[in-house]
Each structure stands twice: as structure tokens, then as C-alpha cells.
Amino acid sequence: MGTPEPDTSERAASGLMPRGSYLLALLVLAGSLILVLLAWYYARERELRAAQARFEAHTAEIADRLDQRLAYYELVARGGTALFASMARPTPQQWADYVGSMSLHPRFPAVKGLGFVGYVSSNRLDDLQIEWRESGYGQLNVRPHGMRARYAPILYLEPRTVENVAVVGLDLFETPAGKEALQSALETGTARLSSPASGDDGALMLFIPVYRAGDRPRTAAARELSMQGWVYLPFDIGRHVDASLGSEYGELGLRIFDVGQGDRLVFARKAADPDALFHHQATLDVYGRRWRLEFDSPPEAVAAPRLKGLENMLALGLFASLLMYGIAWSLARTEDRANVIARRMTEDYRRSEQRFRSSMTYSAIGKALLDSEGRIVEANPALGRIVGSTVESLVGRTFESLFEEGDFSQHDDGVTDADGVHRVTRHLRREGDLPRQAQLTFAPVHGKVGQDITGLVQVEDVTERVRAQARVQALNRTLEARVAMRTRELSQANQELEAFAYSVSHDLRAPLRSIDGFSRVLIERYEHQLDEGGRDYLRRVRKAAMRMGELIDAILQISRLGRAALQRESVDLSRMALEVVDELRAGDPGRELAVRVMPGLAAVGDAALLRNLLGNLLGNAWKFTRGREQAMIEFGAVDLPGDETEFYVRDNGAGFAQVYVDKLFRPFQRLHQQEEFSGHGIGLASVRRIVERHGGRIRAEGREGEGAVFYFTLPEAGEPAAMQSPAPPA
Structure with a gap:
């Protein structure tokens, strides 16, 4: 049982815990609460401003993407005007081939097609219809019907879908949205965008004027005289926005208004959100029209998600304030515990020192502590027995003096591991005795504060082990010499066998040729003097000789494979x-x-x-x-x-x-x-x-x-x- 601790009043009376500590703890609590609340307020305002800046930068990026996508549409339409520059007017088939090669739908999903709107005066309309019919393109039905000073019928629109075929022949001068954009493109000579047509499901049209090949009219009158028509690119504004932004919408609200049409709505992703944290507007000048883009941010939880973290920070700050208040009460107890731990560490250190002394005294391996100059500070009895000296005489001597002169500086071929432990074998010098081998292990250690100890060295006498290894190596060299000698003898025997086979095969050919030659002469010269049995015997002799020749060739082949x-x-x-x-x-x-x-x-x-x-x-x-x-x-x-x-x-x-x-x-x-x-x-x-x-x-x-x-x-x-x-x- 430990002694009972004095209560708080006794400690206060004895000066361990002053009465002012209560007031100090309360001041710490009040001050920390005020600082936490101020830090939370200013961090929230800063985070709101940063979230609004990110939202406005995101809206600017969206507006830029919409504008860039329209520029791609202009480049596609400009390609169509280049086709008119190379010929008076391409045929419908030439136009279809050109548009088909561009792969519009995969590249631009919002584009409905690419076409050509002709600029036709009233006295040229009949000629155009006759030309259309005689060229085999069918009847050109210009609608709405009636006499007008000029017409702007859609002549080509590819790809040839049902919707695109249905609008061929439509006079765009008779549509409010088309007439305004066509007239503006004619007067300015630049690309113009139509306003949204009522009941057209968000369809817009981009027109680029086309003049006679080689003409570059500079005035409005000259442009009208040289005018052939307009390259015409209709597209869906909803798909245009989706293709331009992709997954960048998130939970963003977007509405596009045409300012020139009395703030007419062009596109709306969703209505104005009263729960949106931020609202922002931007304007775009796109091919003669001005768009106003209205953006709504998501609610606060999405637009400024870090605010939730600030609330957690506030709760954490309040908790920290209470914790600091509790710390003031626990300081005294902490001091007591610190004293207990100090006494325990002192006892652990004392026992650790005893273990080290026991390992030094009773170890069979020689050990010594060295200072920064390599002198022995402390040695164990085993080291004295190994070097043939007393422990007292070793203290103060340099460790190198125990070994042959120059052995350290000239033959340091030891191994050092990742922990800095170095192992090496050296020649031990003992007076009146034969040289012995010692295995040394150097390890970095540190002594007490102010004590000059830098390393621990272990010394083990390995003389008998080294001599045994030398005997094993000598035996291995003897065995290797015997194996090499047997290998040479076997190689010579193989060479002699191959030479013998070659010689025998070569020497057997001469008698075989004689047997084959004489038997052939017998058949050729004395065939009629021999009966059928004699001739059969000669044929067998020749066949056996031929067989023998094949066997000789086989023997030669085998011998060559080895050489x-x-x-x-x-x-x-x-x-x-x-x-x-x-x-x-x-x-x-x-x-x-x-x-x-x-x-x-x-x-x-x-x-x-x-x-x-x-x-x-x-x-x-x-x-x-x-x-x-x-x-x-x-x-x-x-x-x-x-x-x-x-x-x-x-x-x-x-x-x-x-x-x-x-x-x-x-x-x-x-x-x-x-x-x-x-x-x-x-x-x-x-x-x-x-x-x-x-x-x-x-x-x-x-x-x-x-x-x-x-x-x-x-x-x-x-x-x-x-x-x-x-x-x-x-």
C-alpha cells in the first residue's frame, strides 16, 4: 500500500497549488474561448471569399469553353466556304462527299448538319429550279410560295437525315431568326449567329457568306453583287453546352439569355435556385449576338464544403479550451507521476548497468571500451587471457598496440554493415608465442554524458578455425587438380577413339572398293558362264559391300559430330x-x-x-x-x-x-x-x-x-x- 496523497487543501496550504491557480484556470478558459470564436469567424469569412473566387473562376472557364466550341463550328463552316473557292458551285453529291469526310456527328454531337443557303434574286429563281431539275436533283420546292425580291432557300444540308431533307428549299429570309442573321452576314461579310427561333427546341444557326471565287468585296454593295449564298451550320444549343462542358456541370445552375432579343432565354439547365450560395453573371459576344450567362452555385454544403470543417474546428477549439482548463487542475498530479517515473527510470538504469558489468566480467569473448583516440578505457578478464596480459595493464593502452605493427593501416579489408558494425580479422601479437588470428567486431556505443567512450570492440581467438579452413582449402585444391587431370585423360581417350574410328572407316574403304569392283567385273564379263545361283551370290556380295559402305559413312558421321x-x-x-x-x-x-x-x-x-x-x-x-x-x-x-x-x-x-x-x-x-x-x-x-x-x-x-x-x-x-x-x- 502506498502512502496516501495529501488532498487539494493541504497542497494549497503548503504552497504546492496556490489559490491564484483557480483564477488562472478560469482566465485560460475565457481567453481560449474568445480566441477560438474569433479565429472561427475570420476563417469562415476567408473561406467564403475563397469559395466565391473559385466559383467565379469556374464560371469564367465555362464561358470560355462555350466560346471555344463555337469557334470550332466556325472552322467547320469555313471549310465549306473553301470548297466554293475552288469551283463555281459544288454539286449536291460533291457537297455530300465533303461533309461525309468530316465525320460531323462523332466530333460535334450538337451539330445537326452542314449546308448551303443560296442567295437568289426573283429573276434567277426559275433558272435555279430548271437547273436543279435538269441536273437530276429533283424538284426544288422553295417555300413559302410567293413573289419576293430575293430568296434564301436551303439548297444543301448534309448528312441527309429525315429532318435535314425536310428543310431543303425553306426560304430563311422568311424566318425572323434567319433573316436577321443572313442580312447581318451579307452586310458585314463576317460570320453571324441567329437568335433562337420560337418552337425550334433550342436550335441556332451559324451563317458564313460565300462570294464568287476570287472576289474579296470590301463594301456592302459590292458584297451583295458578288454574293453566292451562305454556308449554313445549324446546331442544338443544349447539346452544344453538354458537349462543351461534359462533366464540369456538377450541381451548377446555368441560364443563357440573348440580350438583343429582350433578354430572351436561349438555354436553361434549371431555374434560379434560392438555396444557391453564390450567383454570378458573365457576357459573351458571339458572332453578332450578345449572350448573358447567369450561374447559380450549389448549396453551401457543396459550394463551400470546408465550412463544415470549420464547424468541426470550432467544436474542437471549444473542446481544447475545456481541455486546457482541465490541464491546470492536473499539473500537480502530473508532477507526482513524473517523480515516480524518474525513480523507476533510475532503478532501470542501475539494473541495466549491472547487466552490462556482468556481461563484461563473465563473457568468454574479449571486450573493451575505447575512447575517441582508440585507447582502452575498460576491458574484461577474457580479453586479458586472449592477449596474455592483465586487465589493469590494458587500461590506457592503444588497442592497435595489441596487434602486429601496421596490421590496421595496411590490411583493413573488413566488412561494415548498415548499422555501422565493422568486422575484421587481424594478427594478434603475444610475446613468446606464435602469431594468432583474432576476429574483431567494432560497434559504435556512447558513454555517459561527459565520458569519452566512442566504441565497443569484441575480440575472439579464431586461430584454430582459420587453420582448419586453410587445411580444407588445400584439400579442395588437391581435388581440383585430380579432377582436371582425369578430365584431360578422358578428353585424350575420346580423341583417340574418334581418330581410331576415322582411321578404321578410312582403311575399310579400300577392300570394300575391291570387293565391289571385282564383283561388278564378274557380273559384266562372266555373267553368261554363271548359273542363276552364282549371279545371285554376286548380287548379294555387292549389296553387302554397299551396306558396309553406308555403315562406314555412318561411323564417319558420328566421329565428325564430336570434332x-x-x-x-x-x-x-x-x-x-x-x-x-x-x-x-x-x-x-x-x-x-x-x-x-x-x-x-x-x-x-x-x-x-x-x-x-x-x-x-x-x-x-x-x-x-x-x-x-x-x-x-x-x-x-x-x-x-x-x-x-x-x-x-x-x-x-x-x-x-x-x-x-x-x-x-x-x-x-x-x-x-x-x-x-x-x-x-x-x-x-x-x-x-x-x-x-x-x-x-x-x-x-x-x-x-x-x-x-x-x-x-x-x-x-x-x-x-x-x-x-x-x-x-x-
């Missing part, structure tokens, strides 16, 4: 396989079989050896499918785990029993009779040697009467040097 150096290059295996198949077809033109070669197969290796490999595998498949009515050969590849590719050659020929698969790749081993399938049994042995020389492996799967599959890998499979188009089935 030649690999010439590695990128090889297109798909194209090489097709070339081999073409050669097989040329040598056996009567065969009918399907060959499928997967396109894009490639590897890095010796092109000549890989050609030999594919020639043997595809040649075997060609040979063993001879008895099939619907023979099939396939060359392809599959992906294995680990980014490895395995190639395969598959056929549906005679196949083989899987129990004899080990005999396939042995030289001169055959699984079929010579009379059934000819061969000398060396092809698959050559294939295996080629694959292994490239560092790959080969395997085979088969069933008697169902075909066989040969799989092989080439470690450096990749893209061919020059990729061709995909190889079609052969």
Missing part, C-alpha cells in the same frame, strides 16, 4: 523444317501425306547440325508412315515451366514398343527388319549427340502401329534472326 566446333547463330526452325519436307517430297513425288509445321519456331545453335537433326527426325517420320493411307507428320513446340521450350516431331506411322525406347538412340540398333524399313541405325544416335552438344535433352514416346513422338529441347530457344510470314501447312 566440329559449334557455330551458334539464330536459326528459323520452322523454315528449315519446310525445306526438309520439300526435299523429301522431291525425292518421293508419289507420296500423299499431310505435314503441319508450327510457324515462328526458332532456336540458337549450329545451323548445319540442326539441319541434320531435323533431317533425321522428319526423314524417319516420312519413312515409317509409308504404309499409312492418311499419313500425317507434325513439327511443333510446347512451353514448359521455367521459360523452357520443348520441340516435337509427331507421326502416325509404324511406331515402336515403349519397352525398347532405350535402344532407339544407340548406334546400329534397329527395331524393324531391313526388308521392312531400310536404314543403318545411326540417324537417331546422331540426333541425340546433336541435342546433347547443344546442352539439351531428347526423349521418345510411341506405340506399335499408332505412331511415335520425339521430344527435344534446345536451351537457347528464341526468336529467329529474320522472321518470315507465318509458315503455312506443308
